[in-house]
Amino acid sequence: MQVLSVASEVYPLIKTGGLADVAGALPAALAKQGVTMRTLMPGYPAVMAALEKPASFHSFAKLMGGTATLLVGKAKGLDVFVLDAPHLFDRKGNPYLGPDGKDWPDNAQRFAALSQVAAQLARGELGNYKADVLHLHDWQSALAAVYIKYNSGPKSVMTVHNIAFKGEFPAAYFNILDLPPQAFAIDGVEFYGNLSFLKGGLACANAITTVSPTYASEICTADYGMGLEGLLQSRRASLSGIVNGIDIDVWNPATDKALAANYSAADISNRASNKRAIEKRFNLEPGDGIIHGVVSRLTWQKGLDIFASLLDWLVGTGARLALIGTGEAAIEAAVMAAAAKHPGRIGVVTAYDEALSHLVQGGCDTMLVPSRFEPCGLTQLYGLRYGCVPVVARTGGLADTIIDANDAALGAGVATGVQFSPVDRFSLQNALTRAATLYNNETAWKNMQLRGMNADVSWDHSAAAYSALYKGLV
Ligand code: ADP
Ligand code: GLC
Secondary structure, eight states, X not given: OEEEEEOSOBTTTBOSSHHHHHHHHHHHHHHTTTOEEEEXXXXXXXHHHHEEEEEEEEEESOSSSSOEEEEEEEETTEEEEEEEOHHHHOOOXXXXXXXXXXXXXXXXXXXXXXXXXXXXXXXXXXXXXXXXXXXXXXXXXXXXXXXXXXSOOSEEEEEESOTTOOOEEOGGGGGGGOOOGGGXXXXXXXXXXXXXXXXXXXXXXXXXXXXXXXXXXXXXXXXTSTTOHHXXXXXXXXXXXXXXXXXXXXXXXXXXXXXXXXXXXXXXXXXXXXXXHHHHHTTBXXXXXXXXXXXXXXXXXXXXXXXXXXHHHHHHTTOEEEEEEEEOHHHHHHHHHHHHHSXXXXXXXXXXXXXXXXXXXXXXXXXXXXXXXXXXXXXXXXXXXXXXXXXXXXXXXXXXXXXXXXXXXXXXXXXXXXXXXXXXXXXXXXXXXXXXXXXXXXXXXXXXXXXHHHSOOSSHHHHHHHHHHHXXXX
């Protein structure tokens, strides 16, 4: 079984969020299932620099206004096809945004090119490679399913990591896509008079998955579907939810070099050294009280505007906070202002720092994820693995991966975290209060930590589900 996975970000080559972690971990997870997965991705500078002994696989005299080469090779252990199209991808910084923080003006061309090449490569047109299944991730590769529908190619799987990003462009861009006129229609790429790449993928792919069963149900409703709920309802029989795993070698507290001290479920006493390191790194007063942790994009999706409005209250309860994240200016400003107002109690790092994100998991007491919606969420899974007890909203993958410490779950000895709903100030306050009460019960807390650390958050189960899906298609 040969599967071509197409993604716009792949850890450890380039990452802005969880999509990269998933796209980076899937090939190794699937190899154990007897599935050979290769990954096609854009030739951003960081990717080009990581390519080892690349060979030219195909040359394009003209691809969206420039010459391009499809390279094949290895990069940091991954088997990759890299689309080297300097006029589209040779840009420093964020893959999607220019230095002004706005979308690159030619994002339609950039990701239509990636999708065109994906369809051609998958159907065996470009050289000695052919895929049995084409696995597409999010809007950046979604058009490949459309190219296949209106031409030919293998069966396709469209995975939705976040339906909020629909790849919408004005209808005038249809001309550059090189699709037949009938593709600008309700069963093609047309979306309320505009174009949506994701909508095209959802309409044309043979199977649709999203990254948790709860999110699969949620996106069929008007509250979560972002206008695509009607289409998804009509395709409900082809839509399933497969929860993400995590790379348990990259995320292993027993060997993690980003930690001040390593530990495991067999003996978590060393974890305390990481808490001391968090106090130093985030300029927090030393102490044994609870330290909440946040590792997140600072956006409306993540509910951190609500959390930011509670920080005076939180400090009043005696808790401390270590937060690392970047995102919306208003939320960044709010958390930085709170840190300035409460030195020693609130520490904020507004940067993207992979190593520090590991230390937060290894040293904080809780991992807060108060998302308004969350397709899967990975930071709560890292939290489980690191004994950093997740405090999460009851939505999407957060609902599917954390067992709330209610009386029944505590009595049965199965609780792994704290859940709350709805996502508002009152419920979040309540959840933080419950977490602090549990934290003060040393035995109950340690039991929760250990249950999380012993939970199976690996890819094994989900890789088997993807493998079964591919086999069912071909
Ligand atoms: P999303 O993809 O919606 O942002 P996920 O929880 O699926 O949410 O994945 C987020 C990923 O990005 C995790 O691997 C998390 O550790 C990482 N991350 C988010 N913000 C930062 C940051 N400021 N520094 C380092 N890693 C971060
Ligand atoms: C998206 C979602 C997140 C999910 C990730 C990987 O970024 O927001 O919930 O974990 O994709 O699937």
